Amino acid sequence: MGHIANSSWVPSVTLRVGAGSVEVAALLLGADGRVRGDADMVFEGQPAHPSGAVRHEKASLVLALHEVEAEVERIVIAGSAGGGSMAAMAPDRTVVATWMMPGTDKASAVVFGEFFRESGGWKFGGLEKEYASGLAGLVTAYGVEVAEDEPAAGRTEKPAPGLLEKPAVEAAAAPVTGPVPLAGVVKVPMHAPPTAGGHQGTPGGAGGSGTPGASGSTGRAGTVGTPIAPDPSVFPPVEREYRLLEGWEFGPVFKPFTVTGRGSDVITTPGRVPAGPVLFEVAHQGGGHFAVVPLDKRNKEGTSLFNTTVPDYRGSTVTPAPEDRPLRLRLIGENDWVARVKPVAAARRLEPAMAGYGDEALLHLGGAADLRVDFKGSPGGGGSIALWVHEVTGQTQLTHVGRTLALNTSGRILQTVPLPPGPALLLLIADGPWSLTVREVGF
Incomplete structure (x- = not known):
């Protein structure tokens, strides 16, 4: 299948x-x-x-x-x-x-x-x-x-x-x-x-x-200001990843922060990560349960950004960096992982035809379009998929203003949903592989 x-x-x-x-x-x-x-x-x-x-x-x-x-x-x-x-x-x-x-x-x-x-x-x-x-x-x-x-x-x-x-x-x-x-x-x-x-x-x-060992084996993960060099087999070097989308104004611009580790840990972003919406990318090698949970100012857990058992998981989303303190995240896993905090403008662009697996943040700059979504469900059957559309013009945070839940269903689907003209941030949440096809409507 x-x-x-x-x-x-x-x-x-x-x-x-x-x-x-x-x-x-x-x-x-x-x-x-x-x-x-x-x-x-x-x-x-x-x-x-x-x-x-x-x-x-x-x-x-x-x-x-x-x-x-x-x-x-x-x-x-x-x-x-x-x-x-x-x-x-x-x-x-x-x-x-x-x-x-x-x-x-x-x-x-x-x-x-x-x-x-x-x-x-x-x-x-x-x-x-x-x-x-x-x-x-x-x-x-x-x-x-x-x-x-x-x-x-x-x-x-x-x-x-x-x-x-x-x-x-x-x-x-x-x-x-x-x-x-x-x-x-x-x-x-x-x-x-x-x-x-x-x-x-x-x-x-x-x-x-001759393959290098786990990138987190040479030091402790989560050390503020001294991120460990990531394993290139998980993420390419920062220099090849840091490409901003020209004309995108939602979220601050800063030098990416990368940290690696193994097992469960807490990471804290350095001062160079300013307040506002930021892109968070993660990769977890191997199988087992893996989750990422933000911590509030009382150091208590909030709603999970990621929660999966997918082997060799990779995903991205957008989360707010607070104004009065660093962004702190608890990573729960069993194996090696790499995490990155980057400007939202460095997220993947929505293309006429694309595919992926799991959660992904996408940037839409085109006109009004119909988005064809092909989702086959999770590897074990079932699985769910949701799509949030955030219109970002004049916005500084992810709020209910201009936000639409365009898709929220489970199981296999082949469905078309309307997209407003960009600029817009799409947050795709999926329990398995998906493919997207964009058809602009011409008005």
């Missing part, structure tokens, strides 16, 4: 692709839909393509689409689990493609989708392919030859089951006991037989050994 139709354009830049805690792999395919050789599979045990255009890093993939060899027509994204939610993120943290697979108990590996060339650029298309035979069966379908261990004496092996494509159901050859780790796949060269006496092993897993 995906939420982006096939033939969705993506920018030809370096994308980071992940699926939460699901281990991912990439298969680089030629015009015939098959790998050209052993090196065209990139995963944890073989973390880099010879061209350098595709790499495996910390349970995610890095695809430099502008550097992919001309002979490669498609890049298939696979996962070592029966389901999950895949997302592709551009260097500016924009989510350019997502796809959700609900999973079944008959599959232990899936193909999420593929990036493919068209008209000189790249598109993404979601796929629904499940493999009961795990990653070994999956990669075989694309031309990878998988070496199998010799069966123990006195034991017979049943043939591996083939491809499961919905709605076909395959007779089980053996019980599926769980996802097959990508590192367990041992390959042999496609155009040469295995050497006598054994199989050719995968290269040593050196790709993960």
